[in-house]
Amino acid sequence: MITTDMNSFIRNYHKKPITKNTLCLIVYEGLEYYNGKANIIDIAKYIHKNYENLLKNSGDIYYSWQYDYRWSATQLRKEGKIKESIECDRGMWEIK
Numbered sequence: 001m002i003t004t005d006m007n008s009f010i011r012n013y014h015k016k017p018i019t020k021n022t023l024c025l026i027v028y029e030g031l032e033y034y035n036g037k038a039n040i041i042d043i044a045k046y047i048h049k050n051y052e053n054l055l056k057n058s059g060d061i062y063y064s065w066q067y068d069y070r071w072s073a074t075q076l077r078k079e080g081k082i083k084e085s086i087e088c089d090r091g092m093w094e095i096k
Contacts, residue, residue: 017058018051023065024072026051028081028095036095043069043093 018026030046031038038046047055047069055062073093076082083094 018054018061018065019058020061020068020071023047023061023069024075027069027072027093028076031082031093031095037088038093039091040070040073040093041091 016022026047027043030043033046034042044066047065055065061068073082077084080096083096088094
């Protein structure tokens with residue numbers, strides 16, 4: 001369950017670098033912050049504002065996170081956590 005994974009991530013965030021897998025959790029967290037629905041740019045701003053320092057200390061992902069967080073949305077769709085793109089307005093992501 002994503003909530004359990006998020007709680008574990010939050011408890012240990014300062015100990016481990018961000019990975020593609022933890023970006024999925026961060027994207028979901030951002031959607032929750034925006035009451036379940038946000039556009040792609042707002043999620044990018046959320047990640048940058050809240051995780052910039054951690055991203056800087058996470059190796060190569062600092063240079064690829066803007067691609068990787070979009071990949072995270074695809075993963076979250078495959079897991080059934082967020083709506084398919086055809087169910088949302090263009091550029092919007094929404095929790096199911």
